[in-house]
Amino acid sequence: MAKPSRRGVCLVISAPSGAGKSTIAQALREADPTIFTSISVTTRAPRPGEEEGVHYYFRDMPTFRRMAEAGELLEWAEVFGRGYGTPRAPLEAALAAGRDVILDIDWQGHRLMRQAMADDVVGLFVLPPSLEELEARLRGRKTDGDAEIASRMKAAMGEMSHWPEFDYVLVNDDLDKAVAEARSVLVASRLARARRKDLEALWPVAG
Numbered sequence: 001m002a003k004p005s006r007r008g009v010c011l012v013i014s015a016p017s018g019a020g021k022s023t024i025a026q027a028l029r030e031a032d033p034t035i036f037t038s039i040s041v042t043t044r045a046p047r048p049g050e051e052e053g054v055h056y057y058f059r060d061m062p063t064f065r066r067m068a069e070a071g072e073l074l075e076w077a078e079v080f081g082r083g084y085g086t087p088r089a090p091l092e093a094a095l096a097a098g099r100d101v102i103l104d105i106d107w108q109g110h111r112l113m114r115q116a117m118a119d120d121v122v123g124l125f126v127l128p129p130s131l132e133e134l135e136a137r138l139r140g141r142k143t144d145g146d147a148e149i150a151s152r153m154k155a156a157m158g159e160m161s162h163w164p165e166f167d168y169v170l171v172n173d174d175l176d177k178a179v180a181e182a183r184s185v186l187v188a189s190r191l192a193r194a195r196r197k198d199l200e201a202l203w204p205v206a207g
């Protein structure tokens with residue numbers, strides 16, 4: 001296969017549960033099907049409608065631990081008492097093939113990804129317009145019971161306090177605007193000078 005002209009961008013999107021990161025990521029992928037979605041491994045149970053290998057790879061804790069110990073996960077973290085991790089091989093292959101990758105992971109995963117692949121990672125944090133709206137979205141999604149929603153709301157302030165660690169931050173009030181902003185982040189990241197090594201062979205570079 002011909003060498004791609006540039007390496008892909010690894011866009012890490014984090015947000016408190018319910019702020020809309022999966023919805024935004026989905027809209028970016030629909031607009032550009034060449035984007036590769038990293039599918040995480042989790043020890044949590046599938047929600048109704050979630051499919052193995054589409055939303056997550058659902059594994060039991062011993063299997064998850066074995067994968068982490070074998071180095072098959074680029075990063076992994078415990079969120080809401082469950083294991084979540086990013087499979088290494090598909091993500092590395094996609095970036096090397098010049099495909100941009102979107103990761104929907106938490107702030108701990110963002111930190112670890114920065115350590116693992118500093119040159120590739122761009123961090124985008126999604127804030128909700130208010131705590132009331134965050135709770136309304138969690139309820140409106142109808143995927144979690146009262147106890148699960150309470151646990152996510154309790155974790156939300158802690159999760160949100162990490163927004164300054166990210167390169168870009170947006171408030172997901174109007175969804176179309178938020179998607180347009182996230183798309184701008186991806187496009188700007190693709191064009192960033194540091195990522196255009198391919199142009200050095202074509203155009204002069206001042207010494």
Ligand SMILES: Nc1nc2c(ncn2[C@@H]2O[C@H](COP(=O)(O)OP(=O)(O)O)[C@@H](O)[C@H]2O)c(=O)[nH]1
Nearest residue numbers: 017018040076077079084085086104105106109
């Ligand atoms: N570090 C890390 N976090 C993940 C990964 N996959 C999902 N998460 C995070 O785990 C949290 C819970 O995800 P999920 O159970 O799907 O709930 P949701 O965010 O409410 O849809 C979210 O903050 C995700 O971003 C992963 O591979 N690594």
Ligand SMILES: Nc1ncnc2c1ncn2[C@@H]1O[C@H](COP(=O)(O)OP(=O)(O)O)[C@@H](O)[C@H]1O
Nearest residue numbers: 017018019020021022023137141172173174175
């Ligand atoms: N800008 C928005 N305005 C209103 N509802 C939204 C907006 N963005 C997302 N939602 C809805 O809020 C709920 C939570 O969004 P989701 O993408 O699942 O959040 P996350 O992946 O961050 O947990 C979903 O029902 C989604 O349709």
